[in-house]
Amino acid sequence: MSCGSHALYQDKGLMLMGEQSVVAETPSLLKVNQSVSIMGAIFQVYGRVCLTYNDGGWDEWYIQDNNAKGFWLSVDEGDYILQSTDKVELASDFTIGLTLGREVKQNNTTWIVTECDTATVCAIQGQLPEEIHIDESFDYWHLSGKGSELLTVEQKGNDTQGFMGQWIDPFEIETI
Amino acid sequence: MNAKTVSINCVNCAGPLNPKGGHKVKVLICDYCGAELDPHKDYALLTQLDIPHKSGATIALGTQGQYRDIAFTVIGYIVYEDTRYKEKWTDYQLYSSTHGYIWLSVEKGHITVSRRTRKSVEPYDHSRLSISTSIRYDDRQELQHFDKYQQRIISVGGELTWRAKRGDTVTSTTAIPVSSDQIIGLSSEYGKTEIEFYENIYPDQKQIREDFDLKKIEKPRGVHPLQPYKKGRLDFLKEHAFMFLMINIVLAFLFPAIWTGKTIVSSTVEGSQLSQGYRSEPFEIKDANKALKLNLRNHHLNNSWESYTITLVPVSDQKQSPGYLGINLSYYEGYDDGYWSEGSRSEDKTFRIDEVGLYALDIKLEESGSTRNNPDKGLEYSLQQGSSRSIWFFAMALFFFFALILGSRGAREFESKRWDNSSLYDDDD
Numbered sequence: 001m002s003c004g005s006h007a008l009y010q011d012k013g014l015m016l017m018g019e020q021s022v023v024a025e026t027p028s029l030l031k032v033n034q035s036v037s038i039m040g041a042i043f044q045v046y047g048r049v050c051l052t053y054n055d056g057g058w059d060e061w062y063i064q065d066n067n068a069k070g071f072w073l074s075v076d077e078g079d080y081i082l083q084s085t086d087k088v089e090l091a092s093d094f095t096i097g098l099t100l101g102r103e104v105k106q107n108n109t110t111w112i113v114t115e116c117d118t119a120t121v122c123a124i125q126g127q128l129p130e131e132i133h134i135d136e137s138f139d140y141w142h143l144s145g146k147g148s149e150l151l152t153v154e155q156k157g158n159d160t161q162g163f164m165g166q167w168i169d170p171f172e173i174e175t176i
Numbered sequence: 177m178n179a180k181t182v183s184i185n186c187v188n189c190a191g192p193l194n195p196k197g198g199h200k201v202k203v204l205i206c207d208y209c210g211a212e213l214d215p216h217k218d219y220a221l222l223t224q225l226d227i228p229h230k231s232g233a234t235i236a237l238g239t240q241g242q243y244r245d246i247a248f249t250v251i252g253y254i255v256y257e258d259t260r261y262k263e264k265w266t267d268y269q270l271y272s273s274t275h276g277y278i279w280l281s282v283e284k285g286h287i288t289v290s291r292r293t294r295k296s297v298e299p300y301d302h303s304r305l306s307i308s309t310s311i312r313y314d315d316r317q318e319l320q321h322f323d324k325y326q327q328r329i330i331s332v333g334g335e336l337t338w339r340a341k342r343g344d345t346v347t348s349t350t351a352i353p354v355s356s357d358q359i360i361g362l363s364s365e366y367g368k369t370e371i372e373f374y375e376n377i378y379p380d381q382k383q384i385r386e387d388f389d390l391k392k393i394e395k396p397r398g399v400h401p402l403q404p405y406k407k408g409r410l411d412f413l414k415e416h417a418f419m420f421l422m423i424n425i426v427l428a429f430l431f432p433a434i435w436t437g438k439t440i441v442s443s444t445v446e447g448s449q450l451s452q453g454y455r456s457e458p459f460e461i462k463d464a465n466k467a468l469k470l471n472l473r474n475h476h477l478n479n480s481w482e483s484y485t486i487t488l489v490p491v492s493d494q495k496q497s498p499g500y501l502g503i504n505l506s507y508y509e510g511y512d513d514g515y516w517s518e519g520s521r522s523e524d525k526t527f528r529i530d531e532v533g534l535y536a537l538d539i540k541l542e543e544s545g546s547t548r549n550n551p552d553k554g555l556e557y558s559l560q561q562g563s564s565r566s567i568w569f570f571a572m573a574l575f576f577f578f579a580l581i582l583g584s585r586g587a588r589e590f591e592s593k594r595w596d597n598s599s600l601y602d603d604d605d
Contacts, residue, residue, distance in 0.1 A: 146315065
């Protein structure tokens with residue numbers, strides 16, 4: 001489902017933190033307030049952020065493991081990325097010259113830029129660990145590391161932050 | 177629910193279309209007229225086909241099936257032609273709302289499944305690799321660079337996640353497993369904003385045909401580069417042929433020494449008796465079906481030779497002798513840049529008889545390389561029945577030797593065929 005479609009509607013009565021909207025249910029391995037198994041580990045799903053980029057969109061699901069540690073699970077039509085909510089310290093000029101295919105050293109790891117685009121928040125659902133506003137936009141870069149490791153860099157104005165994560169095979173995700 | 181159920185009409189020819197893909201679909205090609213429509217702009221006309229459209233899909237759009245227990249729907253297809261060999265194949269794009277997009281490729285009846293992968297690939301750029309260069313995938317799988325080739329788009333239809341245009345060429349590279357017992361390969365394509373790798377799997381052909389009801393797909397021809405070597409019924413023998421070969425060779429030498437059979441008669445003849453002729457005590461042979469083994473042994477033979485004639489003599493008059501045997505003993509030894517020896521002080525002869533009864537052995541020394549009149553230089557003889565014969569073990573060893581040769585040849589030929597179409601463009605191409 002595209003977040004910009006008519007299936008979305010705003011419901012200010014549900015606002016718990018900033019703007020929120022109710023998102024029409026679509027086929028998904030995740031649902032807010034349910035549990036999900038990712039590579040054998042159990043997580044609780046708390047919230048969801050819908051974002052758009054170019055002509056499409058993806059969902060960021062806020063989940064917590066059994067130790068109440070928070071993660072973002074990014075889901076874009078079969079592409080799943082599990083990322084820690086812990087932010088990686090990056091230099092303010094980290095994104096300068098960060099073009100596709102470029103190799104970058106960070107935390108003793110060599111990363112390769114494999115994707116870059118701009119995303120816009122279009123809907124929010126459930127509980128989230130931080131304040132997120134509808135229509136806010138940011139640039140993002142995906143940098144692939146060793147194995148299925150991924151470093152996502154987000155830049156909003158002068159604020160640059162990174163998140164460590166890894167690609168997840170959708171065949172290793174099961175609803176509970 | 178797996179795919180959305182939306183019906184629209186082509187803005188060019190009004191043909192009914194049922195898009196079932198997700199938002200990553202970039203283009204919908206009308207399967208009636210070939211017009212390209214933009215799903216993100218209310219299916220507005222992108223391009224009108226200037227040549228008659230001819231569908232190249234054997235699998236109908238909308239076909240549903242299971243892959244790894246997940247429902248997928250066929251939403252589009254691209255027919256490619258290899259610019260070198262002019263061979264064609266069709267990539268079908270499949271969609272699952274939970275598991276995204278996969279490709280089902282049909283080439284010469286072989287079906288492979290491809291999925292986008294983000295696992296690590298080293299080296300990353302395959303565009304200038306030499307053939308067979310090692311590629312490490314997912315930090316654990318060893319692959320070899322197989323090919324770099326250009327594929328021309330011949331025909332497109334349905335929904336696609338990238339705007340494939342007829343006549344365009346795409347440069348791809350492929351890597352295949354080092355060993356044919358693995359089924360995962362890798363291919364890469366270079367996009368405008370992303371380098372894309374795809375994990376290619378050669379699934380169980382019977383299963384995937386059943387899961388998607390692919391009755392119209394031809395039977396596989398030749399060997400696919402990702403095809404695993406299929407073991408036959410005799411492969412257990414082939415795989416263990418070397419072990420069986422060694423076992424039989426060992427048994428061929430060991431078994432006769434251990435299993436000597438039943439001794440019918442044995443004794444020692446004094447040397448002085450041999451030149452005149454010696455007759456043994458009568459003995460009874462009760463079984464005519466089993467082979468008899470006669471052994472002569474002279475422990476004292478040294479740097480000389482002896483030639484004996486042994487006759488099996490029936491004790492009862494009405495029988496005729498089954499015949500005679502000639503046995504030569506020869507043994508030499510010495511020092512010539514070290515100790516050496518040749519020949520043997522002991523020899524066996526195996527024979528059969530037609531009739532049971534009482535017999536005696538006549539042993540006569542016909543000739544020798546030295547005088548044999550020392551009584552101490554006795555000749556030992558024995559006649560045994562039921563002893564094992566090495567020939568069967570040698571025959572089995574021979575069988576396993578050929579199994580070893582043929583078995584490894586079959587695997588080698590299969591491996592060679594896997595690499596048949598591997599070649600690289602010159603840098604100038």
